[in-house]
Amino acid sequence: MSAATGNCTAEGGVSRGNLRYSAERGQREVFCGLTGIIWLHRKIQDAFFLVVGSRTCAHLMQSAAGVMIFAEPRFATAIIDERDLAGLADANVELDRVVTQLLERRPDIKLLFLVGSCPSEVIKLDLSRAALRLSSRFSPQVRVLNYSGSGIETTFTQGEDACLASLVPGLPRLGEEAAPNLLIVGALADVVEDQMRRLFDEMGIADVQFFPPRRSTLLPAVGARTRYLLAQPFLADTARALEELGARRIAATFPLGAEGTASWLKAAAEAWAVDPSLYRRVTQPAYERAQRALSRYRDLLAGKRIFFFPDSQLEVPLARFLSAEMGMELVEVGTPYLHRAHLSADLDLLPPGTRVVEGQHVENQLDRCHAAKPDLVVCGLGLANPLEAQGLTTKWSIELVFTPIQGFNQAADLAELFARPLVRRTRLVA
Numbered sequence: 001m002s003a004a005t006g007n008c009t010a011e012g013g014v015s016r017g018n019l020r021y022s023a024e025r026g027q028r029e030v031f032c033g034l035t036g037i038i039w040l041h042r043k044i045q046d047a048f049f050l051v052v053g054s055r056t057c058a059h060l061m062q063s064a065a066g067v068m069i070f071a072e073p074r075f076a077t078a079i080i081d082e083r084d085l086a087g088l089a090d091a092n093v094e095l096d097r098v099v100t101q102l103l104e105r106r107p108d109i110k111l112l113f114l115v116g117s118c119p120s121e122v123i124k125l126d127l128s129r130a131a132l133r134l135s136s137r138f139s140p141q142v143r144v145l146n147y148s149g150s151g152i153e154t155t156f157t158q159g160e161d162a163c164l165a166s167l168v169p170g171l172p173r174l175g176e177e178a179a180p181n182l183l184i185v186g187a188l189a190d191v192v193e194d195q196m197r198r199l200f201d202e203m204g205i206a207d208v209q210f211f212p213p214r215r216s217t218l219l220p221a222v223g224a225r226t227r228y229l230l231a232q233p234f235l236a237d238t239a240r241a242l243e244e245l246g247a248r249r250i251a252a253t254f255p256l257g258a259e260g261t262a263s264w265l266k267a268a269a270e271a272w273a274v275d276p277s278l279y280r281r282v283t284q285p286a287y288e289r290a291q292r293a294l295s296r297y298r299d300l301l302a303g304k305r306i307f308f309f310p311d312s313q314l315e316v317p318l319a320r321f322l323s324a325e326m327g328m329e330l331v332e333v334g335t336p337y338l339h340r341a342h343l344s345a346d347l348d349l350l351p352p353g354t355r356v357v358e359g360q361h362v363e364n365q366l367d368r369c370h371a372a373k374p375d376l377v378v379c380g381l382g383l384a385n386p387l388e389a390q391g392l393t394t395k396w397s398i399e400l401v402f403t404p405i406q407g408f409n410q411a412a413d414l415a416e417l418f419a420r421p422l423v424r425r426t427r428l429v430a
């Protein structure tokens with residue numbers, strides 16, 4: 001279900017660092033944070049996500065999951081019907097009953113997330129108290145945490161941020177005397193994680209942990225000797241929570257494309273004082289393979305004009321990859337939120353004059369998109385069909401979160417995701 005806000009607009013660009021920034025507020029066309037459950041439940045293999053929501057939430061989960069996954073799901077929706085305040089005690093009793101039944105039936109669950117949503121009956125329920133109550137009842141076998149995936153508070157990828165941030169206070173602490181560890185933050189496909197781990201190993205960076213881990217029993221330790229690298233650009237709250245425990249971020253581009261991945265790895269190598277020649281020896285073969293694989297798509301993508309609607313928060317790093325590595329022309333880069341510190345390395349590499357728009361006023365943005373007539377539009381599912389019907393070529397941004405796209409070995413797959421709709425359109429027209 002799409003989320004919507006009020007209807008005021010704060011237009012007016014600011015040119016800073018050679019980019020043209022503006023902010024918009026108005027109607028949004030973005031999935032809510034519940035969507036993140038689809039990839040998170042596959043990543044943390046002993047976790048279960050119980051959405052406390054309405055039939056609409058259940059429908060969203062079923063249709064998104066039905067299309068996107070084939071494994072046995074580890075999520076469900078506890079439907080809270082309309083209740084007045086006097087009915088809230090019953091709602092808590094009902095929630096406890098559902099959780100008890102679930103945990104009795106599924107002893108494999110070690111971590112249970114109660115995921116809040118936006119219906120008013122759910123907002124009245126205090127899910128953090130419910131999580132504490134249920135955690136004390138079921139610990140140590142099961143931990144119960146809560147976060148919000150509500151469309152009022154979160155967009156599409158912020159569900160992952162809220163989920164990871166809820167895990168941070170319970171992470172083990174890294175002692176002052178312990179060796180420094182490197183934390184890779186943001187859900188990555190297992191195949192990408194394995195490749196990254198191999199490269200770090202070969203560079204001699206041994207203590208590398210991924211967050212979220214594949215199992216809740218493998219949570220990383222965090223402390224003042226922890227340095228972390230963001231693998232995803234939508235983790236502002238998680239980063240803040242990690243820094244409260246003393247961890248420090250390593251500034252880098254995001255690992256998209258050959259150059260993006262190389263400089264992401266280089267940032268870690270420099271933080272660990274890896275010999276530059278060792279860094280080159282380890283990364284060069286994979287970098288060159290990625291460059292060769294990308295060259296197949298350059299002719300097709302170079303010079304094509306691309307327009308990003310704000311959706312996944314991946315827009316800025318994707319725009320950097322497509323312009324700097326593939327030669328595409330950026331018409332507009334919309335993003336729901338612009339975390340300037342986390343995105344600064346990618347922003348610095350955008351071409352001078354690029355229009356970067358934070359937030360959304362969908363009507364105004366549609367007008368600009370129609371006027372610009374780009375070759376390719378990256379947008380959410382709700383906008384894609386109408387835009388296709390109007391003759392524009394689109395790419396669903398949700399695919400960029402469901403597909404492994406990070407790292408050297410995935411660089412060509414990432415380019416292909418943008419090339420495919422252009423080829424399809426050419427065939428349709430021919």
Ligand code: SF4
Nearest residue numbers: 001032057117118151
């Ligand atoms: S959380 Fe809100 S926006 Fe998301 S599916 Fe449920 S009702 Fe719709």
